[in-house]
Amino acid sequence: MSALTDPRGAVEDLTRPEGWVLGVSAAFLLFLLAALLTGALGPTYFLFLVGLAGMYALLSFGLNSQWGFAGLINFSVAAFFGVGAYGAALFTASGSPLVELFEGVPLLPSLLGLPIVGLVVGLAVAFVLAILIGIPTLRLRADYLAIASLGLAEVVRLIVLNERWLTNGSAGVRGIPGFFAGWPVLGTFPEAMPGLRLEVIPGSPVLLETAFWQALLNVLLVLAFAGGVYFVLRRAHRSPWGRVLRTIRSDEDLARALGKDTYSFKMQSFVLGSLIMALAGVFYTHLNLYVGPGDLDPITTFYAWVAVILGGSGSNRGALFGGIVIVTIREGTRFLNDVALPIDPAPLRLLLIGVVIIAVMRYRPQGVLPPQRELIWPSAVDGGGAPDSPDSGVREQKGGGGDE
Amino acid sequence: MSEGALAKQDPVLAVDDLQKSFGGLAATDHATFGVERGTITGLIGPNGAGKSTLFNLISGFYEPDGGTVEVNGTDVTGMEPYEVADYGLIRTFQTPRKLEGMTVREAMLVGPREQPGESFRRLFTSPGTVAESESANLAEAERILAEFEIDHLATQPATDISGGQMKLVELARAMLAEPEVLLLDEPVAGVNPTLAKKLKTQIRRLNEQGTTFLLIEHDMEFVMDLADPIVVLDQGHVLTEGTPEGVRNDDRVIDAYLGGGA
Numbered sequence: 001m002s003a004l005t006d007p008r009g010a011v012e013d014l015t016r017p018e019g020w021v022l023g024v025s026a027a028f029l030l031f032l033l034a035a036l037l038t039g040a041l042g043p044t045y046f047l048f049l050v051g052l053a054g055m056y057a058l059l060s061f062g063l064n065s066q067w068g069f070a071g072l073i074n075f076s077v078a079a080f081f082g083v084g085a086y087g088a089a090l091f092t093a094s095g096s097p098l099v100e101l102f103e104g105v106p107l108l109p110s111l112l113g114l115p116i117v118g119l120v121v122g123l124a125v126a127f128v129l130a131i132l133i134g135i136p137t138l139r140l141r142a143d144y145l146a147i148a149s150l151g152l153a154e155v156v157r158l159i160v161l162n163e164r165w166l167t168n169g170s171a172g173v174r175g176i177p178g179f180f181a182g183w184p185v186l187g188t189f190p191e192a193m194p195g196l197r198l199e200v201i202p203g204s205p206v207l208l209e210t211a212f213w214q215a216l217l218n219v220l221l222v223l224a225f226a227g228g229v230y231f232v233l234r235r236a237h238r239s240p241w242g243r244v245l246r247t248i249r250s251d252e253d254l255a256r257a258l259g260k261d262t263y264s265f266k267m268q269s270f271v272l273g274s275l276i277m278a279l280a281g282v283f284y285t286h287l288n289l290y291v292g293p294g295d296l297d298p299i300t301t302f303y304a305w306v307a308v309i310l311g312g313s314g315s316n317r318g319a320l321f322g323g324i325v326i327v328t329i330r331e332g333t334r335f336l337n338d339v340a341l342p343i344d345p346a347p348l349r350l351l352l353i354g355v356v357i358i359a360v361m362r363y364r365p366q367g368v369l370p371p372q373r374e375l376i377w378p379s380a381v382d383g384g385g386a387p388d389s390p391d392s393g394v395r396e397q398k399g400g401g402g403d404e
Numbered sequence: 405m406s407e408g409a410l411a412k413q414d415p416v417l418a419v420d421d422l423q424k425s426f427g428g429l430a431a432t433d434h435a436t437f438g439v440e441r442g443t444i445t446g447l448i449g450p451n452g453a454g455k456s457t458l459f460n461l462i463s464g465f466y467e468p469d470g471g472t473v474e475v476n477g478t479d480v481t482g483m484e485p486y487e488v489a490d491y492g493l494i495r496t497f498q499t500p501r502k503l504e505g506m507t508v509r510e511a512m513l514v515g516p517r518e519q520p521g522e523s524f525r526r527l528f529t530s531p532g533t534v535a536e537s538e539s540a541n542l543a544e545a546e547r548i549l550a551e552f553e554i555d556h557l558a559t560q561p562a563t564d565i566s567g568g569q570m571k572l573v574e575l576a577r578a579m580l581a582e583p584e585v586l587l588l589d590e591p592v593a594g595v596n597p598t599l600a601k602k603l604k605t606q607i608r609r610l611n612e613q614g615t616t617f618l619l620i621e622h623d624m625e626f627v628m629d630l631a632d633p634i635v636v637l638d639q640g641h642v643l644t645e646g647t648p649e650g651v652r653n654d655d656r657v658i659d660a661y662l663g664g665g666a
Contacts, residue, residue, distance in 0.1 A: 232528075235527055235528070235531075236524065236527060239521045239527050239534065240513070240519040240520075240521030240522045240534070240538065241521055241522050241523065241524050241527060243506075243510065243513060243514055244514065244522055246503070246505065246506065247503060247514045250501070250502065250503045250504050250505075250506075251501045251502070251503065253465070253497070253501070254497070254501040254503070254514075255514070256464075256465070256484070256485040256486055257463065257465075257485055257489070257494065257495050257496070257497070258489065258494065258514055258515055258517070258577070258578075258581055259485075259486045259489030259490060259494070259517045259581060260486055260514075260522075261484070261486045262486070265522075268524055272524070314505070371505070374506070374507045374509075374510045374559070375506075375510065376509075376510060376513065376538065376542065377521060377534060377535055377538035377539075379535040379538075379539070380535055380538035380539040380541075380542050381542070
């Protein structure tokens with residue numbers, strides 16, 4: 001709320017878990033800063049991780065707007081992610097099979113190589129796919145969508161793997177430019193920036209070169225994507241629209257009896273979430289500069305689910321938190337290699353995620369940062385002569401403080 | 405059978421020859437009756453008479469095998485529940501529906517129909533209109549909660565109030581949808597006598613203000629005191645319809661309840 005004008009009050013307003021998350025995050029940031037300054041963590045790699053965290057946050061946002069808002073069980077996160085990633089890759093990569101396919105056709109070749117076209121195509125395909133899978137399943141009970149989406153994920157993955165003429169099959173797509181390639185200023189920004197050499201601690205210099213500036217651009221891009229999505233979701237969540245979705249999640253028949261076209265609302269929620277997942281895929285393409293069928297493995301879906309459950313379903317900032325935790329566990333375990341362990345740490349990654357999930361389910365089933373304040377359009381509560389915000393919050397013993 | 409059922413002056417709800425079977429069981433067997441505008445019409449019948457099925461058919465939750473349902477003169481047979489609601493018919497459920505994670509007033513705000521803020525696009529194109537209607541709806545919700553004398557519950561979690569209070573909230577929320585005819589499925593089942601009395605007062609008050617009611621109720625004292633006329637359902641068809649006095653003294657009704665008359 002007014003963290004800038006009244007920092008002490010803002011801190012006192014936090015619930016215990018919020019304070020806890022804030023404390024751990026601060027400690028974690030300090031740790032990262034120390035690692036960066038001592039050169040233990042390369043700055044370019046660090047920015048890559050930030051981009052990856054942003055990507056997972058986007059995936060979690062997408063799933064949260066489906067499952068967290070409306071209770072739609074979507075097991076094809078990886079498919080929508082993959083559609084976005086491949087859409088962007090095929091339209092921008094120099095090694096894309098589309099280059100050959102479009103050859104000689106008027107106009108089409110000029111569309112290739114433009115990241116913005118890839119973005120639009122990725123989102124458009126995800127949009128169509130979401131509607132196609134939604135039409136038969138969203139009129140039925142939630143279980144049917146779960147099963148159909150599970151199948152969809154495999155179908156999309158197998159198509160990508162086998163339709164070589166279009167996707168390059170198991171070889172994947174290479175030669176993808178950065179998202180800003182060809183843009184005025186931003187396109188040449190990484191090359192134009194001078195290499196910097198920082199030496200905070202004598203003897204371990206930190207080098208900032210072209211790759212670093214490229215990574216910095218990616219981070220700015222994902223911040224813009226995630227920030228925009230967060231803004232949209234936050235507004236949607238506390239609106240009458242979001243309230244109907246939450247009613248559907250609790251009791252769809254009640255929503256129908258009160259005159260809500262639940263099928264339409266579920267479709268909107270499903271399409272919105274799928275578009276956000278595809279956006280994550282588009283970003284991933286330009287972050288990783290390579291996509292392959294392996295990126296469509298169910299593990300991506302699994303990670304998104306873990307992130308949303310961990311953060312608290314229905315909570316946007318919970319989804320953000322969950323996404324960051326996933327990347328920390330996924331990438332942090334790589335560093336365990338440096339520590340002498342009697343066993344190979346790679347399999348520990350999944351074990352650790354499993355342990356975290358069990359612990360959260362056992363001790364905090366609502367997630368670490370569940371949505372808190374009652375969700376009424378803000379100006380209506382502030383100005384409508386309504387009584388003050390609840391003295392005892394809905395999900396916590398505290399109202400207010402957080403963003404939602 | 406259903407003498408004078410269709411001869412209503414101004415029926416807000418007209419059910420004609422409605423049929424529904426589940427497998428071999430005819431749950432609704434050629435039921436015909438009407439609800440006169442401005443009345444509180446009771447719907448009674450022994451367990452298994454098909455009262456709830458009839459509610460589900462009228463409100464669009466079930467698709468009838470035959471027959472028609474008219475709301476305000478419009479044929480709504482086979483429409484989706486939300487479309488039926490658009491014609492002014494709202495229903496409640498036998499077991500109170502819980503909205504997890506919402507406060508009472510938040511749960512109330514689901515009631516109003518056609519809120520501008522229910523359009524995703526308008527959240528961004530005209531947030532001013534959304535805010536305006538949200539303020540108005542919130543004020544209206546709190547006014548109705550005050551009328552129901554449960555405004556102290558407004559910011560309580562909707563899942564933490566008693567069963568009877570939930571019934572009150574359900575009724576209050578249904579009123580926010582501005583129904584012309586409100587179908588109540590056992591409004592006082594499992595409600596303590598004090599709250600039941602309160603519900604009765606409220607239903608009567610709302611009726612005086614112009615809402616028509618059709619209610620299923622097993623509590624005979626409650627329904628006989630409140631409703632007039634009363635429609636008696638037995639084995640899926642309408643046994644009789646009449647004043648509480650008439651129904652109470654009808655041998656066929658007594659037989660139906662006692663399982664005799666075979």
